[in-house]
């Protein structure tokens with residue numbers, strides 16, 4: 001499979017180059033040149049497969065040319081061996097609700113599904129190229145730990161994650177700093193998340209430094225993350241339909257960077273019988289406003305009890321825009337130019353109707369989120385985390401929807417306790433975090449300090 005940029009400025013590259021490139025060199029996002037099509041007989045067959053077997057089938061055509069069947073089998077086996085549930089992403093009933101639990105990975109949030117795979121994939125590609133990689137990222141809490149768990153112990157990778165000192169939740173801090181592998185470097189900066197992001201951006205823009213230290217990113221624009229997430233849409237459909245291709249599914253997806261829901265859109269384009277995709281946001285509602293009005297325009301970011309969705313400009317949105325404008329890179333360039341200059345994108349009425357044909361959207365308030373946690377607990381005893389609750393609330397008018405559960409409720413214990421007066425029992429990965437040994441450097445929030453720390457740390461690696 002070859003990959004192209006949404007902005008048309010990159011010669012088509014193979015899967016391995018697409019993964020190593022991350023963001024396309026022309027500023028766009030990478031997409032497969034064509035979308036593999038799944039026929040009805042294949043859908044029927046897939047409905048009976050285990051998660052791992054299905055993952056190999058779904059991913060196969062996308063990695064072809066760069067990863068052999070045996071390598072893919074090994075990657076998938078190793079990546080999901082770290083999950084605590086034998087179905088990896090089980091579909092469960094909570095009263096009348098269908099919940100797709102995506103939080104059985106090592107950090108108890110759905111990002112593990114993609115980052116466990118990406119970490120092993122990076123290591124394999126680096127081995128083939130005989131290269132090393134230094135991953136650098138800033139986190140406000142969740143992505144950092146999932147990325148660290150994805151690459152811990154990998155011999156060809158070092159990872160540096162900046163988090164704002166004492167400004168992430170104690171659980172989130174411990175999830176990162178209790179990982180003692182030699183290749184994991186936690187940095188608490190004396191500043192905010194925005195300071196962290198600024199420093200990371202500056203270091204990536206320092207091209208000499210970037211080249212010397214082969215810096216790489218793990219943010220959600222990496223195609224391999226989307227790819228890994230396509231799998232569970234097929235998996236959930238298989239479980240609910242039993243392979244009956246006349247049964248279409250509706251998915252409700254708590255959304256921030258448009259990564260998870262874009263994977264659902266890709267599944268649909270491949271031929272998965274999808275009725276609707278429900279785009280659920282918290283009060284940071286740029287995406288739900290877009291679905292309703294056809295205008296994409298950022299507003300201020302508000303802190304909520306579903307913090308992993310506190311995002312205004314969604315980094316994966318451009319991928320969907322590419323399909324919406326008829327796969328025309330020059331049109332994407334124009335619209336992204338509008339975003340840069342005027343801070344807004346407006347699509348035509350015909351395009352807005354096309355959006356509405358597939359997506360429904362709802363922005364869910366803090367009160368509604370807590371009310372939903374309470375209501376679901378009363379009705380079935382099942383405890384939703386606040387992100388999942390946003391999706392369940394948004395699916396109120398779609399009683400058969402499959403609601404994606406993106407985090408374990410014990411990870412957001414304060415919000416849950418607030419809503420129902422008790423906490424969910426923590427999975428083993430979240431227990432005893434407070435008693436464990438930690439390692440973390442506390443540093444000044446400036447670029448030179450961070451750069452110096454990285455240089456010193458990497459002195460002894462070849």
Ligand SMILES: *Cc1c(COP(=O)(O)O)cnc(C)c1O
Pocket residue numbers: 109110111142220254255256257258259260261308309387406407
């Ligand atoms: C990252 C995250 C989301 C949002 O996913 P996107 O792919 O950014 O839309 C939702 N819930 C949780 C718990 C997350 O960590």
